[in-house]
Amino acid sequence: MVDLQVNLGTLSLKNPVTTASGCFGYGSEYTDFMDISRLGAVFTKAVTKENREGNPSPRMAETPSGMLNSVGLQNKGVDYFINRIYPTLQQYDTVFIANVSGSTLDEYVEVAEKINALPGIPAIELNISCPNVKKGGMVFGTNRKSASEVIKAVRKVYRKTLIVKLSPNVTSIPAFAKTAEDAGADAISLINTILAMAIDAEKRKPVLATVTGGLSGPAVKPVALRMVWEAYHTVKIPVIGIGGIRSASDAIEFMLAGATAIQIGTANFVEPAVSIKILEGIGEYLERHGFSSVQELIGNLEMPEGFERYRPKTF
Amino acid sequence: MVTGNQRLNKDCFILTLRSGDPLPAIFPGQFAELRLDHSGDTFLRRPISFYDVDREHQEMRLLIREVGAGTRQLGMLGPGDTLNIIYPLGHPFTLIDGKEFLLAAGGVGIAPMLLLGKTLKQAGKRPVFLFGARSKEQMFDLAEFEDLGEVYITTEDGSMGKKGMITDHPILEAGTFDGCYSCGPEPMMKAIAKIAARKEIFCEVSLENIMACGIGACLCCAQPTVHGMKMACVDGPVFNTKELLW
Numbered sequence: 001m002v003d004l005q006v007n008l009g010t011l012s013l014k015n016p017v018t019t020a021s022g023c024f025g026y027g028s029e030y031t032d033f034m035d036i037s038r039l040g041a042v043f044t045k046a047v048t049k050e051n052r053e054g055n056p057s058p059r060m061a062e063t064p065s066g067m068l069n070s071v072g073l074q075n076k077g078v079d080y081f082i083n084r085i086y087p088t089l090q091q092y093d094t095v096f097i098a099n100v101s102g103s104t105l106d107e108y109v110e111v112a113e114k115i116n117a118l119p120g121i122p123a124i125e126l127n128i129s130c131p132n133v134k135k136g137g138m139v140f141g142t143n144r145k146s147a148s149e150v151i152k153a154v155r156k157v158y159r160k161t162l163i164v165k166l167s168p169n170v171t172s173i174p175a176f177a178k179t180a181e182d183a184g185a186d187a188i189s190l191i192n193t194i195l196a197m198a199i200d201a202e203k204r205k206p207v208l209a210t211v212t213g214g215l216s217g218p219a220v221k222p223v224a225l226r227m228v229w230e231a232y233h234t235v236k237i238p239v240i241g242i243g244g245i246r247s248a249s250d251a252i253e254f255m256l257a258g259a260t261a262i263q264i265g266t267a268n269f270v271e272p273a274v275s276i277k278i279l280e281g282i283g284e285y286l287e288r289h290g291f292s293s294v295q296e297l298i299g300n301l302e303m304p305e306g307f308e309r310y311r312p313k314t315f
Numbered sequence: 316m317v318t319g320n321q322r323l324n325k326d327c328f329i330l331t332l333r334s335g336d337p338l339p340a341i342f343p344g345q346f347a348e349l350r351l352d353h354s355g356d357t358f359l360r361r362p363i364s365f366y367d368v369d370r371e372h373q374e375m376r377l378l379i380r381e382v383g384a385g386t387r388q389l390g391m392l393g394p395g396d397t398l399n400i401i402y403p404l405g406h407p408f409t410l411i412d413g414k415e416f417l418l419a420a421g422g423v424g425i426a427p428m429l430l431l432g433k434t435l436k437q438a439g440k441r442p443v444f445l446f447g448a449r450s451k452e453q454m455f456d457l458a459e460f461e462d463l464g465e466v467y468i469t470t471e472d473g474s475m476g477k478k479g480m481i482t483d484h485p486i487l488e489a490g491t492f493d494g495c496y497s498c499g500p501e502p503m504m505k506a507i508a509k510i511a512a513r514k515e516i517f518c519e520v521s522l523e524n525i526m527a528c529g530i531g532a533c534l535c536c537a538q539p540t541v542h543g544m545k546m547a548c549v550d551g552p553v554f555n556t557k558e559l560l561w
């Protein structure tokens with residue numbers, strides 16, 4: 001039996017297979033299809049200070065090997081999360097990590113502080129990378145100064161494991177990975193969706209009501225792999241890989257690039273129980289290759305001869 | 316497993332599927348999410364409503380219109396092919412007290428009306444069908460509907476039934492309906508909803524919002540309602556028109 005356990009700072013996960021925020025509801029949506037207690041962790045739909053109705057429809061456009069969404073952080077607010085959602089999570093034997101977002105720095109801090117008080121939530125994922133809101137989200141995550149400010153402010157009030165979810169919509173991933181580490185993050189997760197657009201040529205109109213949205217699915221995987229690899233060689237804190245994972249092989253590729261754990265997002269929409277298939281596939285791979293622990297995969301990439309160790313550019 | 320693929324016209328076909336497991340309860344207005352396994356770069360499942368359920372033979376029929384690469388691929392399936400589907404999904408049509416009901420549909424919106432018509436008839440009610448299409452070529456054999464009740468047709472070019480839109484048909488005013496059900500293009504459903512509101516009768520519509528997951532996780536198929544934002548996949552696709560912010 002191989003050891004699947006991994007660590008995100010002081011937080012231990014029973015395996016590296018987790019589901020991405022916004023792609024798995026609060027878990028209960030998937031209990032008809034699988035035993036969610038087998039997951040390493042569930043990252044919840046984003047939680048904000050107040051109720052948010054999200055963006056107008058259409059909010060989704062299918063694109064080659066992927067999809068755009070512009071949901072816009074629809075959720076019922078942090079108090080609803082604490083009073084109505086949180087009590088239902090206790091029945092499952094997995095780690096729930098709340099994805100925290102906001103429009104202002106104060107909102108991030110307030111939500112993080114309230115979730116810090118919940119004994120059953122050992123970590124938050126700070127969402128400074130949502131591309132679908134006018135204020136907050138990606139606005140914080142694409143400017144190093146504001147990213148640093150919001151992470152530091154949350155770090156002051158949040159005592160447990162703080163994961164920062166990075167945006168791919170930046171020139172330098174190493175710069176933002178380092179910014180997050182320096183500001184006090186315990187781990188980073190990447191990538192959030194890539195800012196993108198779809199057009200209906202017949203109607204000569206953008207498909208999404210918000211015109212632009214976030215691209216996810218297999219189409220983004222190679223970009224995400226490169227970014228995870230860059231981040232892994234830049235920071236000492238654990239990296240969580242996200243982007244188009246739909247098979248055990250995809251998940252393993254992210255771990256070889258340097259991810260300690262992985263999140264499955266859009267693939268849940270196509271195959272609700274895909275995460276279990278991936279978990280089982282990782283176990284088979286480890287046995288087939290003679291590894292005793294999944295941690296042996298992290299960054300275990302054989303580089304071409306003569307290739308110097310990747311060094312992040314100065315920033 | 317696919318047991319039949321019946322071509323109805325240039326664009327529409329009926330897939331007949333048989334499951335190895337006993338069929339669960341399936342109600343009119345519910346849908347299935349069909350996975351496309353060999354369709355190049357399409358990625359998501361396709362939500363398709365139930366046309367008919369045959370409990371005796373453990374079969375389901377789905378009426379599908381080819382609108383893009385995904386549905387074209389489904390159109391090429393034949394007996395013996397297998398299809399991965401998630402079903403039944405969604406909130407079905409509601410049966411209420413009353414005798415006579417109008418089932419108004421346009422285009423592929425006809426799909427959920429057969430099972431609904433059968434269910435109404437079994438409950439001792441009288442379904443009256445009013446179907447619209449662009450032309451005769453877009454319509455198909457409606458014998459199964461004619462067995463259940465009167466069928467009125469409109470086509471935009473007048474090649475079949477009455478010329479015009481279904482909202483122009485005199486049966487809308489002449490009929491004494493206790494309620495109506497509608498599925499089709501949004502302007503048509505809005506017009507039906509307006510008439511129902513004026514006559515103060517019950518009206519439900521089945522929406523075709525673009526969906527991804529079909530199970531309430533992705534929040535893509537949002538529909539504004541008087542009770543806030545609802546999801547067409549789990550709160551719908553059937554909504555009472557009084558709830559919609561139309």
